[in-house]
Amino acid sequence: MRAALWLVVGLGVLGAITCARVTINVYFPAAQIRDAAEKIESEVRHGTPPPAETPTPPRPQSRRPWPFRLALGPPAAQAQAIDITLTSPAIRRLVESRKQRYPQLVPFFQRGALGENNRGLVEVRQLQGLSLQERARLQALVAAENADRQRLYLELAKANNLPEARVPDIAAIFAEVNRKEAQPGWWIQEADGRWHTK
Numbered sequence: 001m002r003a004a005l006w007l008v009v010g011l012g013v014l015g016a017i018t019c020a021r022v023t024i025n026v027y028f029p030a031a032q033i034r035d036a037a038e039k040i041e042s043e044v045r046h047g048t049p050p051p052a053e054t055p056t057p058p059r060p061q062s063r064r065p066w067p068f069r070l071a072l073g074p075p076a077a078q079a080q081a082i083d084i085t086l087t088s089p090a091i092r093r094l095v096e097s098r099k100q101r102y103p104q105l106v107p108f109f110q111r112g113a114l115g116e117n118n119r120g121l122v123e124v125r126q127l128q129g130l131s132l133q134e135r136a137r138l139q140a141l142v143a144a145e146n147a148d149r150q151r152l153y154l155e156l157a158k159a160n161n162l163p164e165a166r167v168p169d170i171a172a173i174f175a176e177v178n179r180k181e182a183q184p185g186w187w188i189q190e191a192d193g194r195w196h197t198k
Contacts, residue, residue: 028162029084033170036084036156037177044098045181088159094152101145108138115187115195116178120153120171121146125187125195149174 042048085091105122108114113130117123122145127135153170157163162170172191179188182198189195 028166028169029160030169030173032084033156033173034177036086037170037174039086040095040152041174041177041181043095044102047099084156085159086156088155090155091152091159094148094155097148098145098152101141101148104137104141105145108141109183109186112185112187112197113138114142115189116175116182118172118175118189118191118193119168120174120178121149123189 105114111129113124113126115123115125122142124138124142127138130138149171153167153174154164156170157167175189176191179190179198182188184198186198187195188198
């Protein structure tokens with residue numbers, strides 16, 4: 001009888017530990033994504049590439065006996081901040097494409113025709129005062145820019161082993177960075193949906 005009770009208790013503890021480990025593994029590195037977004041947007045807007053990434057030193061192994069490692073979760077070294085990868089070929093191509101396009105977007109931001117929305121995309125605010133040729137040009141630029149931004153957010157998730165379901169979270173962080181990077185007089189949309197000029 002006691003053996004059966006210990007078996008049930010042991011299985012319950014093992015199940016709880018397994019669930020706790022899964023929770024740890026789905027951690028979303030928001031601060032690191034924000035840092036990556038700032039580097040990328042700085043490069044797109046100002047032409048400064050992100051610093052070369054230095055290899056992460058190997059993490060030291062825990063000296064705790066294995067049952068204690070299971071019971072107490074990952075050692076402190078394994079809970080360190082995650083280094084976000086910015087250098088996959090796909091990410092670099094998308095950043096380069098955006099860098100080339102950015103100077104063409106600036107006049108539309110300055111004229112109030114374009115704004116930064118709260119989903120990390122650019123959005124047409126008004127077409128008044130634009131010629132038919134300028135309107136067509138603006139629409140083409142917006143479509144190309146938003147396609148590149150959406151692919152960039154997806155590629156960042158892939159390159160950093162984040163689930164695709166986290167892409168909207170990545171986009172929201174980029175939206176926050178873009179609001180901060182916008183110049184005075186440009187349209188920005190706050191997280192709550194309100195539009196205003198900066």
